[in-house]
Amino acid sequence: MAKKRTSIYDIARQLDISVSSVSRALNDHPSISVALKERVRQVAAALRYTPNTMAVNLKTGRRNTIGVVVPNINRNFFSSAIEGIEDIACHTGYDVLICQSKDSGERERWIVGGLAGKVDGVIASMAADTDDHSHYNRLAEAGIPLVLFDRTADSVEAGTVVGDDIQGAAMAVNHLLEQGLRRICHFGGPDNVSVWRDRKEGYLRAMNESGIEPQSDWIFQGCSTAREEGRQAARQLLERHKAGKPLPEAVFCAGDFMALGAMLEFRAAGIRIPDDIAIVGYANEPFGALLPTPLSSVDQFSYKMGCMAAKMLFERLQGEPRVDIVITPELIVRQSSIRTNT
Amino acid sequence: MAKKRTSIYDIARQLDISVSSVSRALNDHPSISVALKERVRQVAAALRYTPNTMAVNLKTGRRNTIGVVVPNINRNFFSSAIEGIEDIACHTGYDVLICQSKDSGERERWIVGGLAGKVDGVIASMAADTDDHSHYNRLAEAGIPLVLFDRTADSVEAGTVVGDDIQGAAMAVNHLLEQGLRRICHFGGPDNVSVWRDRKEGYLRAMNESGIEPQSDWIFQGCSTAREEGRQAARQLLERHKAGKPLPEAVFCAGDFMALGAMLEFRAAGIRIPDDIAIVGYANEPFGALLPTPLSSVDQFSYKMGCMAAKMLFERLQGEPRVDIVITPELIVRQSSIRTNT
DNA sequence: GTGAAAGCGCTAACAG
DNA sequence: CTGTTAGCGCTTTCAC
Numbered sequence: 001m002a003k004k005r006t007s008i009y010d011i012a013r014q015l016d017i018s019v020s021s022v023s024r025a026l027n028d029h030p031s032i033s034v035a036l037k038e039r040v041r042q043v044a045a046a047l048r049y050t051p052n053t054m055a056v057n058l059k060t061g062r063r064n065t066i067g068v069v070v071p072n073i074n075r076n077f078f079s080s081a082i083e084g085i086e087d088i089a090c091h092t093g094y095d096v097l098i099c100q101s102k103d104s105g106e107r108e109r110w111i112v113g114g115l116a117g118k119v120d121g122v123i124a125s126m127a128a129d130t131d132d133h134s135h136y137n138r139l140a141e142a143g144i145p146l147v148l149f150d151r152t153a154d155s156v157e158a159g160t161v162v163g164d165d166i167q168g169a170a171m172a173v174n175h176l177l178e179q180g181l182r183r184i185c186h187f188g189g190p191d192n193v194s195v196w197r198d199r200k201e202g203y204l205r206a207m208n209e210s211g212i213e214p215q216s217d218w219i220f221q222g223c224s225t226a227r228e229e230g231r232q233a234a235r236q237l238l239e240r241h242k243a244g245k246p247l248p249e250a251v252f253c254a255g256d257f258m259a260l261g262a263m264l265e266f267r268a269a270g271i272r273i274p275d276d277i278a279i280v281g282y283a284n285e286p287f288g289a290l291l292p293t294p295l296s297s298v299d300q301f302s303y304k305m306g307c308m309a310a311k312m313l314f315e316r317l318q319g320e321p322r323v324d325i326v327i328t329p330e331l332i333v334r335q336s337s338i339r340t341n342t
Numbered sequence: 343m344a345k346k347r348t349s350i351y352d353i354a355r356q357l358d359i360s361v362s363s364v365s366r367a368l369n370d371h372p373s374i375s376v377a378l379k380e381r382v383r384q385v386a387a388a389l390r391y392t393p394n395t396m397a398v399n400l401k402t403g404r405r406n407t408i409g410v411v412v413p414n415i416n417r418n419f420f421s422s423a424i425e426g427i428e429d430i431a432c433h434t435g436y437d438v439l440i441c442q443s444k445d446s447g448e449r450e451r452w453i454v455g456g457l458a459g460k461v462d463g464v465i466a467s468m469a470a471d472t473d474d475h476s477h478y479n480r481l482a483e484a485g486i487p488l489v490l491f492d493r494t495a496d497s498v499e500a501g502t503v504v505g506d507d508i509q510g511a512a513m514a515v516n517h518l519l520e521q522g523l524r525r526i527c528h529f530g531g532p533d534n535v536s537v538w539r540d541r542k543e544g545y546l547r548a549m550n551e552s553g554i555e556p557q558s559d560w561i562f563q564g565c566s567t568a569r570e571e572g573r574q575a576a577r578q579l580l581e582r583h584k585a586g587k588p589l590p591e592a593v594f595c596a597g598d599f600m601a602l603g604a605m606l607e608f609r610a611a612g613i614r615i616p617d618d619i620a621i622v623g624y625a626n627e628p629f630g631a632l633l634p635t636p637l638s639s640v641d642q643f644s645y646k647m648g649c650m651a652a653k654m655l656f657e658r659l660q661g662e663p664r665v666d667i668v669i670t671p672e673l674i675v676r677q678s679s680i681r682t683n684t
Numbered sequence: 685g686t687g688a689a690a691g692c693g694c695t696a697a698c699a700g
Numbered sequence: 701c702t703g704t705t706a707g708c709g710c711t712t713t714c715a716c
Contacts, residue, residue: 397709
């Protein structure tokens with residue numbers, strides 16, 4: 001099998017020149033004659049030479065690789081952001097190392113620690129289940145620039161690319177308020193994740209600005225914004241309804257999967273959407289547009305977010321200073337939030 | 343910034359021992375006293391030492407990284423397979439380099455060429471737009487094992503993990519035939535992609551075994567199995583219908599996105615699904631279950647496929663011989679293919 | 685048990 | 701324009 005790869009020594013010997021000439025020829029160094037370059041390239045091709053990246057990297061000190069850490073690759077928001085990252089990286093000649101934290105802080109710590117010696121820079125979106133982000137600061141100490149997207153933390157020294165989730169949430173809630181709806185619930189995630197905290201904040205602000213004081217039991221915070229959490233929150237509302245409390249007129253969910261869970265649960269209970277309860281989600285996952293009642297949602301431009309994060313990282317790699325980018329989200333209104341019976 | 347990373351020399355100096363002892367201590371070599379190991383580890387931690395992976399790799403010849411090449415990361419089938427790959431790789435201490443071919447053979451060729459010097463092994467699913475797969479054979483020449491999943495080619499020397507697409511397609515078509523449907527169309531992709539070819543083959547076999555000779559105009563082969571291709575195929579059928587030809591009783595699509603496009607087009611034309619036309623897709627993408635008329639589809643177990651591909655690659659890395667695994671798919675019957683009016 | 689030293693394959697001074 | 705040479709940081713014989 002591993003029949004000793006051909007090195008620049010092999011091709012130097014073949015042409016009876018020195019390795020440095022070969023190296024220079026291959027790297028298109030100006031001080032090598034065109035003729036020699038051509039001959040070197042020919043022999044290299046004939047010998048099926050491919051440079052040993054490890055050696056190059058060890059020598060130059062650059063690894064030409066960036067690391068990406070996300071909770072889970074198998075979700076449109078993240079895979080789409082990664083697509084953006086990969087598109088930019090590939091353009092710049094960098095490779096992309098992908099790691100999944102699975103939303104576990106412990107696993108994330110382990111991953112980030114290992115990344116230090118392997119990559120020139122890191123792009124990450126933080127794991128949900130932890131408040132300790134100190135492992136990310138290790139990167140800065142090692143001189144490895146970090147760009148955080150979507151889920152960030154102030155305690156970490158990094159450039160950031162985030163959506164304006166406060167504004168996005170407010171847009172969603174205002175859209176409901178403008179239709180005259182008042183009893184608006186919020187289904188969200190734990191406060192330790194920046195985006196979920198912000199979306200709740202946006203909800204609260206929009207409500208307050210309309211002079212409505214959201215009651216404490218209008219807000220549900222699950223362990224995440226997964227489908228099941230949405231189901232459970234909806235179930236709670238239905239229970240209360242049975243006990244005599246009126247249903248809310250609308251629900252603003254911090255995530256589309258959560259909104260989906262809620263819709264399914266409501267529908268199973270015979271509640272009509274949007275006529276009985278209007279629903280707005282967040283993230284504009286593709287499936288939302290395909291539902292029997294298409295789901296209104298807030299688009300975060302995930303692909304673009306990935307592109308910008310990658311561009312920012314490469315700029316920092318060039319020595320540019322740290323910056324923070326905020327992307328204005330867009331409310332996509334679909335059937336699930338348009339009241340027809342008022 | 344890059345304040346010279348600490349190396350084993352730094353820690354050797356600090357303890358006044360040799361670098362080899364440090365190296366051995368860090369690698370838990372048996373011939374080092376427990377006490378020394380402990381002291382070394384302490385200093386290493388204090389100095390925030392992380393090994394320079396490039397140096398280790400250059401020395402050992404292993405890169406501890408595998409490359410993954412897929413058409414597009416942002417599609418559930420692939421991102422889910424990658425999730426499986428990453429789960430296994432992470433378990434084995436390997437890193438995962440992700441590349442997207444964007445279904446371009448040229449880009450794929452470039453990527454695969456570059457991967458040669460960077461990874462120990464490659465897992466790939468082939469780009470659709472080419473018949474030239476010779477670049478993959480370069481890997482074997484360089485001693486880099488290759489595992490192909492889903493989209494493969496006989497001309498390439500590689501272990502494979504594929505679904506039995508002929509059987510999967512036959513299952514789908516038989517399910518339609520068993521309901522007494524006869525005029526069954528097939529919407530597929532070009533023949534140069536193995537899975538599309540096989541699904542067509544499965545369709546033809548099932549039809550023939552039932553004594554039905556599919557007419558040539560029952561088969562549509564788009565440029566891919568994208569949503570738009572399904573739309574166009576459906577439109578053609580509708581045109582013919584206007585010209586007096588009867589609509590088919592069912593359509594078997596080689597992909598769920600294609601099936602979605604067809605459903606949307608049919609629905610827009612007032613055709614009811616499944617009552618006028620029954621539809622079955624392929625891949626069991628999550629959105630299918632959420633559609634107004636839930637889509638029947640063939641599940642390929644993509645996550646599992648990724649896991650098996652990764653395991654196979656690691657076995658080949660251990661010197662195990664090349665094998666081929668075929669996964670039996672499962673037909674998931676939903677509303678879109680159940681005739682209620684017969 | 686521990687140390688000295690030879691490279692892994694490549695690049696980049698430095699010296700012609 | 702080209703060759704010689706010294707490492708990059710680490711592992712690993714081979715000696716002691």
